[in-house]
Amino acid sequence: MLEGILVGLSTAFSISNLLMVIGGCLIGTFIGMLPGLGPMSIIAIMIPVAISIGDPSAALILLAGVYYGAIFGGSTSSILINAPGVASTVATSFDGYPLARQGKAGKALTVAAIASFCGGTIGAILLMIFAPALASVALLFHSAEYFALMVVGLSAIAAFAGTGQVAKALLMTFVGLMMATVGEGALFNMPRFTMGVMDLQSGFGFITLAMAMFALPEAIYLVLDPSRSNSDTGGEIKDLRITKAEAKSIAPVIGRQSIQGFLIGVLPGAGATIASFLGYAVERNIAPKEEQEQFGKGSIKGLAAPESANNAACTGSFVPLLTLGIPGSGTTAILLGALIALNVSPGPRLMIDQPEIFWAVIISMYVGNVILLILNLPLIPYIAKVLAVPRTFLIPFILFFTLMGAYIGQNNATELLILVGLGVAATVLRFADYPLAPLLIGFILGSMLEDNFARSMQLYDGIGFILERPMTMGLLGLASLLVILPSYRARRARLRAEGVADAD
């Protein structure tokens, strides 16, 4: 292994490969900031460039740099204008955007950059040590467990999205799941619930829904109530630095979430999105009572958790790709295509046959993370200046970018009408204090959830898989606990407040 690392070091530290990492990170960061272009589309766009390089290690290094850059860029738009362009940065906006509204955009971006850096770096270390062993563990997860894992993720989000209002959050989750069933599914090739509308044949677009749930209602709120924008800071960027106490409080969060995110990322199909949501939910649940209240209102812990988890998970998703040749996410599937085009066949033999590729990629992950941090920290004050733009200019631009995000992906003007309609609906839901995040998460996980459910139903010829696989049963038990506990707790608290004696 040591020999491999040395080979990798010498490959990754050649001047041309260093330039590849720098270029990849820059391209990824800037394109990733545009809502609507996630890592998957950016990598797809970069593939022709990468293939024309010819050298597989250099190409893979470039693409890995783009990947990291895109994820960081996506967090920027989540934090600054509440427009998460990528599913895995949705959780970032929960606390990142409130921080930006309090005038702490600089601090939020710094925390995000540092958390991403730590998540990515810890992930790379874990990848180096555990890659071969983890590959076999990931194979123990069958579709039944994936199904159960996603149910746990959904109930964790529903349970913690709105304090004491589990029913509302659950209802929103179910609506999201219902929306995910619209259109043609992967397992059944017949359209469902399209009501005869051709444009719904392929279902609702993720970007359209993300923009409609977060960016659009926020923009409408800004219009309705001018005192919300540039609130009491005048757009000034202060508090760029993190205090010692804050660093101390987020360090354990970053540590835990890097490891948890990496492990979730290793599972094929789970990926950065689930890792970031679960990371957020877990940190919120184990935080002390007074800090728990801060989650969703601008807690730096709530920002650090999904950021470190999603970056660690991105690294983790390279484990099944490099060791088994199984892509764990859409992005790594595109990478697999690029690898095959470059005449590299990922799989168990890759480490033995072409160690320079395997290790160069891992080493370049460290380099990519360091470069992202060096590039981004000095840029943060300038990026955060976006918020200092006068609202008469900022709001039309936010609206324009949400429209563009929905349009570029589908190239379909009807999508824009759907966007406006859903945006108005989301605003009304927000008036009534319904949490919107569970809806979007339900939608994102919906098709994966149904596919895995259908697959395990087919494998076990019925619902029996729940009883036959202990891990599935355990996870589903955990999920129901997660839903029941908070409402039970709230009920007890209310009873106590009303002075009713409770027996315990």
Add this chain to the structure above:
Amino acid sequence: MALDRWIALIILMISLVYGYTAFFTMDGGLPPFMQRNPIWPSTFPKMLSVLTIVSALIILLGIEKSDDEIKPSEINYRRLTEYKLGQALMLLGLMVVYALLLRPIGFLAATFGFLVLGSAILGERRYGVLALVAALAAGIVWYLVQQVLGIFLSPWPTFFAVGG
């Protein structure tokens, strides 16, 4: 009845229709070989509709108590007219117009118009700056998307383009 219960009622209606489709009409066209499968395209929607109906009922009937305090930073919908409702509605209307005009008049003109009118609705009166910013933004975004990323965006009105 409070707004959140009205919404629960609407979602309940939607889920009833959804459930009716899943339970009664969807399986009609199912080919015989698929009927032997343990899972049908309607299985998951059936479960979902039941769960949605139950949770909508919980809210509608007020089984789960919620504390009815209005958070100070949020918008109170009962006094919606005291906010800049007109501006918000005009901007939404503008987005619809943009969606309808994007193809016919082309990306550049539609975007320029959208940005200028959007800012004007919000009360911007420096029209010179506005026109310059809007023109630059439309041009730069078009260049990035079309030329750099290679995603097709028709720039000019349809009658300019040949076959486009």
